[in-house]
Amino acid sequence: MTVNGNKPKFAMYWAASCGGCEIAVLNTHEKILDVDANFDVVFWPVAMDAKYKDVEAMQDGSILLTLFNGGMRNDENEHIAKLLRQKSKILVAFGSCACEGCIPGLANLSPVGEIVHTAYNTITTDNPHQIYPRTTFDVPEGELHIPTLSRMLRPLDEVVDVDYYMPGCPPESHQIAAVIDLVIKVVRGEAELPPKGTVIGVGNSTVCDECPRARNIKLIKAFKRIQDIAPVDPTLCILEQGVPCNGPATRSGCNARCPQVGAQCIGCYGPAEGVMDYGARLITAFASVVDANTPEEIDRILDGIPDPTGQVYRFNLAGSLMKAARSAWEKG
Amino acid sequence: MTDQFEPTIVGFTCNWCSYRAADLAGTSRMKYAPNVRLIRMMCSGRLDPTFVLRALSGGADGVLITGCHPGDCHYMEQNYKALRRYLLLRRVLKGMGIEPERVKLVWASAAEGARFASETTLFVEEIRKLGPLNWGKTSGPFSVVGDQTTENATLITEKEVPA
Numbered sequence: 001m002t003v004n005g006n007k008p009k010f011a012m013y014w015a016a017s018c019g020g021c022e023i024a025v026l027n028t029h030e031k032i033l034d035v036d037a038n039f040d041v042v043f044w045p046v047a048m049d050a051k052y053k054d055v056e057a058m059q060d061g062s063i064l065l066t067l068f069n070g071g072m073r074n075d076e077n078e079h080i081a082k083l084l085r086q087k088s089k090i091l092v093a094f095g096s097c098a099c100e101g102c103i104p105g106l107a108n109l110s111p112v113g114e115i116v117h118t119a120y121n122t123i124t125t126d127n128p129h130q131i132y133p134r135t136t137f138d139v140p141e142g143e144l145h146i147p148t149l150s151r152m153l154r155p156l157d158e159v160v161d162v163d164y165y166m167p168g169c170p171p172e173s174h175q176i177a178a179v180i181d182l183v184i185k186v187v188r189g190e191a192e193l194p195p196k197g198t199v200i201g202v203g204n205s206t207v208c209d210e211c212p213r214a215r216n217i218k219l220i221k222a223f224k225r226i227q228d229i230a231p232v233d234p235t236l237c238i239l240e241q242g243v244p245c246n247g248p249a250t251r252s253g254c255n256a257r258c259p260q261v262g263a264q265c266i267g268c269y270g271p272a273e274g275v276m277d278y279g280a281r282l283i284t285a286f287a288s289v290v291d292a293n294t295p296e297e298i299d300r301i302l303d304g305i306p307d308p309t310g311q312v313y314r315f316n317l318a319g320s321l322m323k324a325a326r327s328a329w330e331k332g
Numbered sequence: 333m334t335d336q337f338e339p340t341i342v343g344f345t346c347n348w349c350s351y352r353a354a355d356l357a358g359t360s361r362m363k364y365a366p367n368v369r370l371i372r373m374m375c376s377g378r379l380d381p382t383f384v385l386r387a388l389s390g391g392a393d394g395v396l397i398t399g400c401h402p403g404d405c406h407y408m409e410q411n412y413k414a415l416r417r418y419l420l421l422r423r424v425l426k427g428m429g430i431e432p433e434r435v436k437l438v439w440a441s442a443a444e445g446a447r448f449a450s451e452t453t454l455f456v457e458e459i460r461k462l463g464p465l466n467w468g469k470t471s472g473p474f475s476v477v478g479d480q481t482t483e484n485a486t487l488i489t490e491k492e493v494p495a
Contacts, residue, residue: 313424323389
């Protein structure tokens with residue numbers, strides 16, 4: 001870290017996320033040195049020691065670039081999102097969680113009490129004294145607080161204004177490197193920023209467009225899970241082999257990384273350009289390849305998708321039109 | 333005026349059969365429940381499930397999809413695609429805690445004005461029994477924005493921390 005105050009300032013934060021986005025940034029290898037050479041890293045909890053009060057003391061708009069990963073799951077997440085919005089010129093929703101909720105967004109299928117119960121009181125948790133965390137707790141030194149969970153997880157742009165979106169779980173390192181290069185060029189006056197609201201570090205088509213596998217007319221008689229087909233044909237479209245592959249609805253940008261190595265696309269790059277609801281697009285795609293015309297036969301084939309809601313909204317539930325299951329938001 | 337629940341229903345009809353059926357019901361002066369707002373499409377195969385989700389998340393209590401009878405589609409077999417999408421969409425909705433019965437698919441030919449009218453009335457009664465969906469209403473998920481729940485706080489402070 002540098003003390004050179006003339007360099008533009010950089011921050012990165014994690015809210016409700018796993019830390020994979022930070023690893024993806026470090027995976028840019030020597031490019032990370034460019035970040036240090038061109039930016040003054042002022043706040044990045046996973047990589048350096050910094051306090052919230054340090055950020056609070058900064059001037060508004062004094063951070064040039066903030067990469068914000070993670071969704072909004074509690075009041076601390078929201079507080080820091082608002083704080084960093086205030087202090088940053090460019091706020092990027094970085095990674096699937098900040099853009100559309102990602103895997104933590106699937107918790108929107110359950111009421112918050114059930115989530116806490118599952119975490120502290122199920123067969124995988126040894127909690128004989130039924131100890132649950134409290135949001136406030138009195139100790140001799142004073143009152144302690146931990147963040148309060150929100151009823152639902154929300155993407156970043158439902159809490160603050162977002163300048164750019166960079167999807168992916170995590171964003172691919174070569175895409176991060178390209179974005180870092182662009183911002184450095186902008187700082188030097190050699191390039192211009194894209195229009196506000198642009199999805200950056202991505203392609204403009206679908207994963208299928210980048211996938212090298214052979215595609216023919218798809219007529220699916222049975223959906224299967226990938227572990228149940230052996231061997232997976234290395235050259236044929238995975239959906240054609242009967243495995244629900246989320247490629248048709250998913251934005252390109254990853255070079256079809258999963259299908260290239262024999263796994264189905266699970267949709268981490270989010271909705272393709274022009275798709276309003278990711279799950280709806282996938283429903284259309286899967287339904288179109290079902291090779292049956294009677295309700296009974298269609299239902300038999302659809303039984304091969306054991307969790308339809310999770311399948312079509314794996315990364316996108318919190319950012320979808322419906323946002324959550326009824327039990328997550330309905331009171332009482 | 334009664335204070336019974338009047339469902340808001342969005343109906344999608346196809347240009348060639350079911351919209352004509354609705355037309356016939358109208359010109360024949362048949363009476364049926366006025367709760368359905370009809371939207372004409374060229375074909376039930378045009379029905380993107382996004383339309384249904386937009387309707388439900390925007391305040392509709394139910395969605396009626398109508399099309400030509402199997403084998404009668406003017407675009408060969410697009411109504412079969414509508415059928416498959418409908419069956420998968422209902423499974424996805426069920427996973428979100430929405431009664432699958434809130435979305436209904438009805439085949440009606442251009443001659444079946446009476447069938448269109450009776451199916452519509454029947455559907456309105458079915459939705460009336462299910463009650464309001466409330467997704468797009470003030471109590472819905474969009475109202476939760478900025479609302480820190482107190483439920484988990486209550487749940488976890490009620491538990492005694494052992495000494």
